[in-house]
Amino acid sequence: MKPIRILAGSLIAVVMCAGLARAQNQSTQSNDGSEAVVQLKLQLVLTEMDGNKKIGSLPYVLRLSASAHRTDTMLRTGVRVPIATSGKDKDIQFQYIDIGTSITSSAKALGDGRYQIHLSVDRSLVYPTSSANQSVPWAPGDPPPSIYPMIGTLREECDLVVRDGQTLQATSASDPVSGHTMLMDVAINLEK
Numbered sequence: 652m653k654p655i656r657i658l659a660g661s662l663i664a665v666v667m668c669a670g671l672a673r674a675q676n677q678s679t680q681s682n683d684g685s686e687a688v689v690q691l692k693l694q695l696v697l698t699e700m701d702g703n704k705k706i707g708s709l710p711y712v713l714r715l716s717a718s719a720h721r722t723d724t725m726l727r728t729g730v731r732v733p734i735a736t737s738g739k740d741k742d743i744q745f746q747y748i749d750i751g752t753s754i755t756s757s758a759k760a761l762g763d764g765r766y767q768i769h770l771s772v773d774r775s776l777v778y779p780t781s782s783a784n785q786s787v788p789w790a791p792g793d794p795p796p797s798i799y800p801m802i803g804t805l806r807e808e809c810d811l812v813v814r815d816g817q818t819l820q821a822t823s824a825s826d827p828v829s830g831h832t833m834l835m836d837v838a839i840n841l842e843k
Contacts, residue, residue: 691715692839693715693837694710695711695712695836696709697709699831699832700832713754714842717758725753726753727754729753730751731747731748732750733746750776770807776802778801805824815841816838819837820836823835
């Protein structure tokens with residue numbers, strides 16, 4: 652009789668553990684079977700470094716809905732910069748270019764407290780113009796090689812797997828003009 656009781660007790664424990672594991676893996680479903688949505692706060696920080704010296708930091712916060720279906724959250728911030736172009740009869744015309752930061756993100760719950768974050772970041776900036784035309788070859792760190800402004804960009808598109816409360820460095824890239832390093836740190840937190 653004792654072996655049967657132990658076997659029955661073990662079988663009940665296995666069934667309970669399997670049910671618990673199934674419930675954890677189906678964290679995107681609510682009690683009524685509909686899809687549950689988890690609210691996340693995504694913090695993204697773009698930091699510019701000159702060697703070990705921090706030059707500047709741009710923080711951004713977005714609210715994401717983590718579900719089985721991808722829903723994009725977008726943030727656009729910046730200015731429109733006029734760029735002089737030539738016109739008819741030497742009239743100067745202007746073309747406006749968007750300069751700033753554009754972020755598109757979405758989240759998907761993977762279970763076990765993990766989330767897949769799809770992130771697309773596009774950062775642009777204007778380099779100041781040079782008053783002197785130089786005939787020497789341009790190299791990183793030199794002034795821009797033209798009296799016309801140069802537009803710098805940093806583009807990143809990635810999928811990250813992050814846990815609640817985790818921060819990770821998604822990107823480290825060198826600016827070819829200034830030689831500075833751009834770091835992109837990403838963190839998520841569950842909204843309570």
